[in-house]
Amino acid sequence: MKDAARASGSICPYCGVGCGVSVAIEGGSVSRIRGDARHPANFGEICAKAVHLAPTIRPSGRALYPLVRERRGGALMRKSWDDALDYVARRLRAIIASSGPDAIAFYGSGQLMTEDYYVFNKLVKGFLSTNNFDTNSRLCMSSAVAAYTMALGSDGPPCAYADIELADLFLIVGSNTAWCHPITSRRLEKRKRADPERVKIIVVDPRRTETADFADLHLPIRPGTDIALLNAMLSTMIREGLIDDDFIRQHTTGWSAVRDRVLEWPQARAAQICQVPEGEIARAARWFGRAEAAMTLWSMGVNQSTSGTAKALAIINLHLASGAIGRAGCGPFSLTGQPNAMGGREVGGLSHLLPGYRRVEDSEHRAQVAHLWGVEPERISARRGLSAVAMFEGLARGAVKAIWIICTNPAVSMPDLDLVDRALRYAELVVVQDSFENTDTAAYADVILPAAQWPEKEGVMTNSERRISYLPRLVDPPGEALPDWEIAARAARALGFSEAFSFSSAEAAFEEYKLLTRGRPTDISGLSYARLRSGPVQWPCPDPHHPGTPRLYSDYKFNTQDGRARFIAVDNLPPAEMPDAAFPLILTTGRIRNQWHTMTRTGAAPALVKAVPEPYIQINSEDAAAAGITDGCFAEVRSRRGLFVAQARVTAEIARGVCFIPFHWGRQRGFFKAANNLTTRARDSISEQPELKFCAISVRRVDDPAPSGRMIVK
Numbered sequence: 057m058k059d060a061a062r063a064s065g066s067i068c069p070y071c072g073v074g075c076g077v078s079v080a081i082e083g084g085s086v087s088r089i090r091g092d093a094r095h096p097a098n099f100g101e102i103c104a105k106a107v108h109l110a111p112t113i114r115p116s117g118r119a120l121y122p123l124v125r126e127r128r129g130g131a132l133m134r135k136s137w138d139d140a141l142d143y144v145a146r147r148l149r150a151i152i153a154s155s156g157p158d159a160i161a162f163y164g165s166g167q168l169m170t171e172d173y174y175v176f177n178k179l180v181k182g183f184l185s186t187n188n189f190d191t192n193s194r195l196c197m198s199s200a201v202a203a204y205t206m207a208l209g210s211d212g213p214p215c216a217y218a219d220i221e222l223a224d225l226f227l228i229v230g231s232n233t234a235w236c237h238p239i240t241s242r243r244l245e246k247r248k249r250a251d252p253e254r255v256k257i258i259v260v261d262p263r264r265t266e267t268a269d270f271a272d273l274h275l276p277i278r279p280g281t282d283i284a285l286l287n288a289m290l291s292t293m294i295r296e297g298l299i300d301d302d303f304i305r306q307h308t309t310g311w312s313a314v315r316d317r318v319l320e321w322p323q324a325r326a327a328q329i330c331q332v333p334e335g336e337i338a339r340a341a342r343w344f345g346r347a348e349a350a351m352t353l354w355s356m357g358v359n360q361s362t363s364g365t366a367k368a369l370a371i372i373n374l375h376l377a378s379g380a381i382g383r384a385g386c387g388p389f390s391l392t393g394q395p396n397a398m399g400g401r402e403v404g405g406l407s408h409l410l411p412g413y414r415r416v417e418d419s420e421h422r423a424q425v426a427h428l429w430g431v432e433p434e435r436i437s438a439r440r441g442l443s444a445v446a447m448f449e450g451l452a453r454g455a456v457k458a459i460w461i462i463c464t465n466p467a468v469s470m471p472d473l474d475l476v477d478r479a480l481r482y483a484e485l486v487v488v489q490d491s492f493e494n495t496d497t498a499a500y501a502d503v504i505l506p507a508a509q510w511p512e513k514e515g516v517m518t519n520s521e522r523r524i525s526y527l528p529r530l531v532d533p534p535g536e537a538l539p540d541w542e543i544a545a546r547a548a549r550a551l552g553f554s555e556a557f558s559f560s561s562a563e564a565a566f567e568e569y570k571l572l573t574r575g576r577p578t579d580i581s582g583l584s585y586a587r588l589r590s591g592p593v594q595w596p597c598p599d600p601h602h603p604g605t606p607r608l609y610s611d612y613k614f615n616t617q618d619g620r621a622r623f624i625a626v627d628n629l630p631p632a633e634m635p636d637a638a639f640p641l642i643l644t645t646g647r648i649r650n651q652w653h654t655m656t657r658t659g660a661a662p663a664l665v666k667a668v669p670e671p672y673i674q675i676n677s678e679d680a681a682a683a684g685i686t687d688g689c690f691a692e693v694r695s696r697r698g699l700f701v702a703q704a705r706v707t708a709e710i711a712r713g714v715c716f717i718p719f720h721w722g723r724q725r726g727f728f729k730a731a732n733n734l735t736t737r738a739r740d741s742i743s744e745q746p747e748l749k750f751c752a753i754s755v756r757r758v759d760d761p762a763p764s765g766r767m768i769v770k
């Protein structure tokens with residue numbers, strides 16, 4: 057009999073929309089992906105990245121066996137898991153003995169499953185006594201985390217996707233939803249089509265993106281000036297009586313300071329700074345203020361900024377002032393990038409957090425977690441650990457001596473890649489735990505640990521709307537690759553912590569983590585693998601009969617001590633590195649529709665590579681003319697940190713003075729340098745999120761590149 061395809065439910069492993077998929081398995085491998093019509097994130101729809109998942113799962117280059125290079129300059133040698141992990145344990149113990157626990161660091165990822173995150177976090181913070189466990193979510197979500205926590209008392213996007221069908225105003229700030237959250241975007245477009253007169257969409261983005269194409273109003277602001285715009289919108293709403301005085305009085309604190317601050321931002325002042333017409337700011341403010349249900353969707357154009365936290369606070373201020381939160385169709389909604397960025401936050405996967413939205417600096421929180429982990433409270437350090445970029449600075453300085461990198465490719469995705477290069481060369485020990493052994497980061501590894509990837513392991517992930525889905529293991533990992541949680545547990549046992557890390561399954565790790573959520577905002581006491589197998593649930597879900605929580609704060613009780621939301625006054629500050637005579641243009645960076653980050657997976661799907669095979673720089677026609685650049689010619693792009701060559705796309709679809717480069721291509725793809733050789737590691741002082749969306753550059757035409765920009769520049 058022919059080997060018939062068997063289909064199982066899971067979720068897509070790419071973006072934070074968290075679409076349900078049905079995965080057909082034939083002959084032990086994935087043959088086809090379809091949308092799951094019952095999953096409430098997508099109701100059957102999926103985007104091209106998911107359609108073309110099959111060819112990305114078993115391409116060449118997979119990490120198959122543990123490899124160890126015992127001597128720098130020597131070859132990587134195949135080892136057994138036990139030998140490789142004993143080697144790592146011995147090296148880590150020696151570094152801790154000579155330099156203390158803060159000399160080691162772990163750098164994880166929002167693409168890990170909750171169980172993976174949990175076991176690593178427990179090992180590092182509970183048993184190795186350092187809080188140096190941070191993740192790429194620091195480059196992604198940390199400004200949103202900080203703003204939610206400051207204004208609402210805890211992290212956690214309050215909205216549900218179902219609110220999209222109930223909203224009549226969408227303010228989309230710094231998010232190219234059409235390319236980066238395609239299914240959410242389709243839902244929005246459908247909402248607009250269903251009631252075109254009433255529903256209004258405003259897009260704030262220096263580029264005319266495909267998202268801007270379906271907007272009623274596109275504000276192509278100068279990058280970094282969002283706060284001027286948002287403050288001016290609120291100031292207009294105050295002057296025109298479009299705020300909700302009752303809500304402000306009953307449910308918030310701090311209004312008068314915000315009112316006074318935003319009144320310093322008349323439209324004319326903002327218009328000049330943002331470089332958009334005054335009348336359009338007024339129009340946006342009136343639409344927002346008069347809407348019955350207003351939603352703001354934001355992502356990296358807001359978060360990846362030295363003012364990222366303040367920008368997100370300015371968004372939340374708009375919602376608190378108009379009472380657009382906790383109600384149907386309302387709320388400040390941070391769209392998460394990675395499939396489990398949310399789960400990472402819940403398990404305390406940032407270096408200042410502990411599981412259940414607890415903080416390392418809070419002695420009561422440390423005591424609660426230590427109790428459950430069966431360690432003395434003093435075992436958990438009271439000091440914030442290093443944030444992502446600071447870890448690499450520490451390595452380059454010699455203060456940090458070992459780094460264990462899990463499920464992320466910082467040699468392409470970190471800002472200021474020369475720093476990353478120095479850091480990884482100076483490090484005494486670099487462990488890379490990845491599904492692929494040919495990444496830019498793996499080139500620096502002393503130890504490569506082969507990880508199972510989707511759908512070779514089971515676990516749970518939380519999407520942007522706090523919805524937890526279960527992902528089953530559907531195929532066997534190749535070679536000796538193991539699930540990430542299991543690598544962490546085996547490493548912990550090699551380090552001598554056998555009892556606390558005796559987990560025999562992902563489910564056992566999930567059950568233990570669950571205990572740490574009881575009574576917390578993220579309470580999932582009511583969930584189990586068995587329940588999740590029959591459908592995803594939005595947290596909090598405190599008991600087995602609880603249906604889950606579509607919308608937070610519907611009782612207007614916020615997670616602050618007095619139960620009120622906090623207004624926080626913010627001002628527009630310039631980005632860290634402004635253009636000048638030597639570097640006259642602004643560089644912003646981001647994504648294209650069909651590639652995922654550093655391309656280790658989507659780069660293996662021919663259908664996804666075809667349309668955009670190489671990096672490019674998008675440049676405004678007038679800037680291009682001034683630099684002698686014509687469409688299709690090669691441009692050399694310089695910043696204070698490096699140089700990059702790409703083909704020019706000359707266009708009027710980007711604001712004058714601004715250029716855009718997608719950051720997907722690294723050196724392993726054959727290119728001279730990556731976009732992040734140009735970017736700055738300046739970061740937000742509260743969230744420590746780096747300013748990946750703004751640095752100063754110069755561009756010039758080059759006439760003699762080798763084909764495809766793979767030129768050798770002296």
Ligand SMILES: Nc1nc2c(c(=O)[nH]1)N[C@H]1C(S)=C(S)[C@@H](COP(=O)(O)OP(=O)(O)OC[C@H]3O[C@@H](n4cnc5c(=O)[nH]c(N)nc54)[C@H](O)[C@@H]3O)O[C@H]1N2
Nearest residue numbers: 230231232236279280355356357393394646647649652653
């Ligand atoms: N196809 C695809 N989808 C993805 C990903 C991917 O790699 N590929 N990655 C996922 C991840 S992890 C993330 S975090 C999300 C990111 O999703 P998005 O944030 O939507 O994507 P980006 O392209 O990084 O940036 C969004 C927009 O911010 C604009 N921008 C730049 N500076 C400013 C500014 O100062 N103000 C404003 N208002 N806008 C500005 C840029 O022009 C850009 O269009 O996408 C997720 N989805």
Ligand SMILES: Nc1nc2c(c(=O)[nH]1)N[C@H]1C(S)=C(S)[C@@H](COP(=O)(O)OP(=O)(O)OC[C@H]3O[C@@H](n4cnc5c(=O)[nH]c(N)nc54)[C@H](O)[C@@H]3O)O[C@H]1N2
Nearest residue numbers: 196463464465469489490491507509645653654656719748
């Ligand atoms: N200039 C610029 N830089 C940026 C951004 C930007 O907008 N501009 N955005 C930033 C943002 S928001 C993000 S989220 C980051 C993303 O940056 P990265 O995290 O570096 O991106 P990925 O390519 O997704 O890296 C994931 C790695 O994990 C591996 N992998 C896949 N599945 C598994 C698994 O199950 N287990 C293990 N162990 N490994 C696995 C993949 O092969 C890959 O090497 O980039 C950041 N960098």
Ligand code: SF4
Nearest residue numbers: 068070071075103106
């Ligand atoms: S929208 Fe995101 S989660 Fe949904 S199919 Fe596309 S990449 Fe996957």
Ligand SMILES: [Mo]
Nearest residue numbers: 195196393394
């Ligand atoms: Mo991200």
